[in-house]
Amino acid sequence: MLRVRVIPCLQLLNENLVKTVCFKKPGYIGDFINTARIFNELEVDEMCVLGIRNTKQNRAPDFQVLQHLANECFMPxxxxxxxxxxxxxKEILAMGYEKLVVNSHNFQDLKLIERLAGHFGRQSVVVSIDVKKNWRGKQLVYSESGQRKTTLTAEKWAMELESAGAGEILLTSIDAEGTWEGFDVELTRNVTKSVSIPVIAHGGAGNIDHVREVVKKGGASAVALGSMVVYQKKDMGVLVNFPDRQELLNALST
Incomplete structure (x- = not known):
């Protein structure tokens, strides 16, 4: 069994699964139910689903779609x-989801994290942090699908969210997301050194070596994969898949 969690991270836009590049130009992947069934067959240990554009478009999650997914999936x-x-x-967790991922609302009110963690436990609350470099090369936190810039650094925001009750951080480099060129290892390392809760590295994975690097050099406790698990290879067609477990085990054990 893998000691480091490797998590397919899927993007849901309305009722379709898509994949973006640097948070732009969502490309169609396929039907969410068929994709879920494939990941069941591949026996993935955990899966993350992100409803992109919901906050930006002032749209609530599609609870019917979420219930269909929960009914179909065998994994957490x-x-x-x-x-x-x-x-x-509370409604989403009652459907069978184990964790909630909260991002944009945190900038308005951290009490939601506090209340969720207080009622369901910290392990149920994941906070998502999206980061992008400005023209000076400084890493800043963004909200609302990467559209709204803040003045916060990822390290400072991560510490605030941990204090509010977050049990885990999903850390995404907007600049790397969907590029296949590797994780932002420096960003990951800076955040993992700032907090004591697990950090899930997300954005940029193109091969198993990238996974190994962000774990070994970046200190990530887990890795979320997007393009690698929905495409054959870079610039090739859709193929829902999962990396060879023995290769992952070998890479993460050395």
Whole structure:
């Protein structure tokens, strides 16, 4: 069994699975139910589903779609995208999801994290941090699908979210997301050194060596994969897949 969690991270836009590059130009992947069934057959240990554009478009999660996914999937699920109230989070967890991923609402009110963590436990609350370099090369946190810039650094924001009750961080480099060129290892390392909770590295994976690097050099506790698990290879067609477990085990054991 893999000591480091390797998690397929899927993007849901309306009722379709898509994949973006640097948070732009979502390309169609396929039907969410068929994709879920394939990951069941591949026996993945965990899966993350993100409803992109929900907050930006002031749209609530599609609870019917989420229920279909929960009914179909055998593995533990986490969901994020448009969660802005305790009641909404409670309803999603009641469907069978194990974790909630909260991002944009945190900039308005950290009490949602506090309340969710207090009621369901910290292990149920994942906070998502999206980071992009400005023209000076400084890494800044963004919200609303990477559209709204803040003045926060990832390290400072991560510490605030941990203090509020977050149990885990999903850390995404917007600049690397969907590029296949590797994780932002420096960003990951800076955040992992700033907090004591697990950090899931996300954005940029193109091969198993990238996974190994962000774990060994970046200190990531887990890795989320997007393009690698929905495409054959870079610039090739859709193929839902998962890396060879023995190769992953070998890479992460050395």
């Amino acid at each position: 699920l986490s969901y994020g995208g448009g969660i802005n109230s305790f009641e909404m989070g």
